[in-house]
Amino acid sequence: MAEYTKPIPSPDPVSQPFWDGAKEGKLTLPRCSDCNRVHWYPRVICPFCHSMNIEWVEATGKGTIHTFAVQHNRGLVARGWGDEVPYVTAYIDLAEGDRMLTVLKGVDPNDPESIEIGGAVQIEFEEASEDVHIPFWRPV
Amino acid sequence: MPGEASKAAAIIGAAEANDIGYPATPKSSLTLHIEAINNVCNMTGIPIAAIDGIFSAGWSPQLAEYLGLHPKYIDTTSVGGCSFEMHVHHALAAIHAGVINVALVSHGEMGFSQRFTGGKGTGRPFGGGDPWDPGTQHTSAYGLGGAPTGYSHAMNRHMHRYGTTQEDFAEIAVVTREWATLNPRAVMYRKAGEGDLPPLEQGEWGGGKRGHTFGGPISVDTVMNSRAISWPIKLLDVCLVTDHGGAVLITGPEIASTSKTPPVWIAGAGESISHWNMLEMNDFTETSAGRSAAAAYKMAGMGPEDMEMAMIYDSFTVTAGITAEMLGLAPAGEGPALWKDRHAAPGGRLPINTNGGGLSFNHSGMYGMQLLVEAYRQLSGTAEDGGFSGDPGKQTSARSCVVNGTGGTLSTTGTLVLTSD
Numbered sequence: 001m002a003e004y005t006k007p008i009p010s011p012d013p014v015s016q017p018f019w020d021g022a023k024e025g026k027l028t029l030p031r032c033s034d035c036n037r038v039h040w041y042p043r044v045i046c047p048f049c050h051s052m053n054i055e056w057v058e059a060t061g062k063g064t065i066h067t068f069a070v071q072h073n074r075g076l077v078a079r080g081w082g083d084e085v086p087y088v089t090a091y092i093d094l095a096e097g098d099r100m101l102t103v104l105k106g107v108d109p110n111d112p113e114s115i116e117i118g119g120a121v122q123i124e125f126e127e128a129s130e131d132v133h134i135p136f137w138r139p140v
Numbered sequence: 141m142p143g144e145a146s147k148a149a150a151i152i153g154a155a156e157a158n159d160i161g162y163p164a165t166p167k168s169s170l171t172l173h174i175e176a177i178n179n180v181c182n183m184t185g186i187p188i189a190a191i192d193g194i195f196s197a198g199w200s201p202q203l204a205e206y207l208g209l210h211p212k213y214i215d216t217t218s219v220g221g222c223s224f225e226m227h228v229h230h231a232l233a234a235i236h237a238g239v240i241n242v243a244l245v246s247h248g249e250m251g252f253s254q255r256f257t258g259g260k261g262t263g264r265p266f267g268g269g270d271p272w273d274p275g276t277q278h279t280s281a282y283g284l285g286g287a288p289t290g291y292s293h294a295m296n297r298h299m300h301r302y303g304t305t306q307e308d309f310a311e312i313a314v315v316t317r318e319w320a321t322l323n324p325r326a327v328m329y330r331k332a333g334e335g336d337l338p339p340l341e342q343g344e345w346g347g348g349k350r351g352h353t354f355g356g357p358i359s360v361d362t363v364m365n366s367r368a369i370s371w372p373i374k375l376l377d378v379c380l381v382t383d384h385g386g387a388v389l390i391t392g393p394e395i396a397s398t399s400k401t402p403p404v405w406i407a408g409a410g411e412s413i414s415h416w417n418m419l420e421m422n423d424f425t426e427t428s429a430g431r432s433a434a435a436a437y438k439m440a441g442m443g444p445e446d447m448e449m450a451m452i453y454d455s456f457t458v459t460a461g462i463t464a465e466m467l468g469l470a471p472a473g474e475g476p477a478l479w480k481d482r483h484a485a486p487g488g489r490l491p492i493n494t495n496g497g498g499l500s501f502n503h504s505g506m507y508g509m510q511l512l513v514e515a516y517r518q519l520s521g522t523a524e525d526g527g528f529s530g531d532p533g534k535q536t537s538a539r540s541c542v543v544n545g546t547g548g549t550l551s552t553t554g555t556l557v558l559t560s561d
Contacts, residue, residue: 006283007280078285084283
């Protein structure tokens with residue numbers, strides 16, 4: 001595998017089930033057993049009802065683009081991403097609720113008008129290391 | 141009906157460090173603090189030794205040590221550029237409660253010169269350094285870093301939701317620059333080729349390239365043709381990165397009456413937060429200024445219709461546009477129209493950012509102190525006097541001002557309603 005030069009997240013005990021799912025190509029999300037709401041990022045307490053009964057569920061991996069931007073300035077982005085400018089970052093509304101940040105694949109950063117807020121996207125995972133597969137999203 | 145704490149204290153003086161902007165010879169952040177503190181104490185006639193409460197964005201223990209003070213109240217609230225508006229809120233509460241008599245709010249930051257000295261700025265756009273921090277863990281993979289890379293998402297969402305355009309936001313930069321051309325202390329006061337400013341090394345912002353005409357008036361076209369930074373944000377939608385030091389003194393009415401400079405009353409104050417990492421921002425077209433302003437207006441017994449001017453944190457054009465809506469100065473989705481229709485401009489019905497703003501006056505990384513200094517200068521009628529730190533600026537006739545700081549990534553807000561006698 002070619003060396004992955006961009007930042008690789010550090011899984012922690014709270015988020016480990018998400019990263020375990022990612023290795024199998026699945027989006028796994030934390031859900032409150034009491035109010036049944038999904039939240040992101042993972043927590044030990046539900047941010048909506050403050051229950052500590054959190055379970056993990058396999059999600060559809062479907063979402064829509066909430067908003068996006070095109071990163072043009074290599075000096076303002078993290079090491080490794082500087083070589084990728086321009087690239088498109090986006091916040092994704094998950095089908096199950098709440099929102100993730102991502103980099104959009106399969107879009108033209110030089111034509112932002114062609115990227116649709118509200119447009120449907122599907123998750124995919126990139127193997128950054130043996131332990132960490134990073135979620136990205138792509139228009140359907 | 142004003143709240144109990146309304147006008148329990150006043151800002152009795154506000155001053156800046158001797159050299160701000162792009163100084164030829166850099167001074168340390170601490171020196172910028174101390175110059176401003178010395179200036180505000182000279183200006184008011186209140187000795188440094190009388191200060192018994194210190195409020196700063198992390199510097200309070202160092203300031204107390206350096207000045208040999210033993211304050212009774214030590215506040216280091218550091219939640220981005222709005223920290224200073226929160227400090228005023230906290231100082232008002234501490235004075236109202238009888239805990240302290242003379243509060244110092246202080247700021248010093250070599251936002252520009254740090255790149256020559258190897259120093260480190262205090263700006264920290266996203267979360268902490270802990271790799272397990274959930275905000276860091278679930279966003280760092282995508283490379284977002286400098287503040288513009290986040291704010292652009294809010295601007296795009298505003299454009300999508302309300303049909304605003306990049307040109308609408310550009311109007312904010314144009315009018316704010318117009319104010320700067322009336323303020324000799326503003327970095328963008330000078331026209332290209334005038335003055336003896338050091339070469340503009342924008343560092344990480346532009347790799348040392350000069351991307352735009354330096355100083356003087358600009359047009360919507362100038363903004364639209366400036367370099368793309370983080371679409372839809374362009375270079376001239378972005379604030380400056382400069383050096384600044386500033387300090388204000390806050391006291392109750394009794395001590396205020398002994399000051400050499402007039403009081404500007406803290407009629408209302410409020411603060412709030414919606415998120416820290418933008419990942420947790422619920423509505424990208426709203427900030428917590430809706431809540432912090434409601435608290436400030438309620439304490440003041442006043443509303444947005446009573447405000448004769450506004451000082452609004454403008455880290456980006458979008459920050460100012462959205463915040464104007466949150467403060468009730470414009471309907472939702474119509475913030476930028478305040479500038480486009482020239483209400484916010486010199487001679488308009490609601491002057492906004494009369495110093496030239498973070499966009500064209502000075503922005504050191506955190507801009508909340510600059511808001512306070514200019515609000516004091518305007519309401520105390522001392523803008524034309526120049527004070528200790530420079531030249532006379534444009535004086536408005538305003539006697540009330542809403543001040544709003546925004547910190548983090550549209551994360552935190554502090555709102556003040558200030559009035560003069």
